Amino acid sequence: KQEVTQIPAALSVPEGENLVLNCSFTDSAIYNLQWFRQDPGKGLTSLLLIQSSQREQTSGRLNASLDKSSGRSTLYIAASQPGDSATYLCAVGGGSNYKLTFGKGTLLTVNP
């Protein structure tokens, strides 16, 4: 059974700082990995999707990397802003489960 872990559970940083969120998974036979953002009381918004054959994806200030062999992914946020404050969830697709398995998320607070 695929298990996805996100560390830290919460992170507070000052505005302008570069930061890294971590995601690890137990079954490396994955199809893809996605990073989502969830604002309080809202649904999830997809940020980046990395196929298993890719090493990274970039969108604006966000960069996600994937290392299948070690079962790890990171989400790098450059020059953080208060508007980046949200919960970030990692979801792994495939492996023994033909579906997305989600981590419990990292709650990010960017202080002005």
Add this chain to the structure above:
Amino acid sequence: DAGVIQSPRHEVTEMGQEVTLRCKPISGHNSLFWYRQTMMRGLELLIYFNNNVPIDDSGMPEDRFSAKMPNASFSTLKIQPSEPRDSAVYFCASSRQGWEETQYFGPGTRLLVL
């Protein structure tokens, strides 16, 4: 596009009552997913439809839960009878084709069973 639409946004009911949650996926999307989110268990897939056909319902907790997709633009998740442990946020999501593609989430229905 209006995105994925869910109703109601909030539901408060008493134990034993029937609850029906509704979802309208994004037009043109062939896959629809129902998820449940709780603090303890995080986000869990309940059921997944492709072209209106249930593909994976292994996440449906028990017989009290049922889901239907009578057409490409509408799905329901029903809980009968409801119990306090069903209290959670229920999300509907859709994708163009399959779980492998980007999923677009609705705003969720916050359910409280007293």
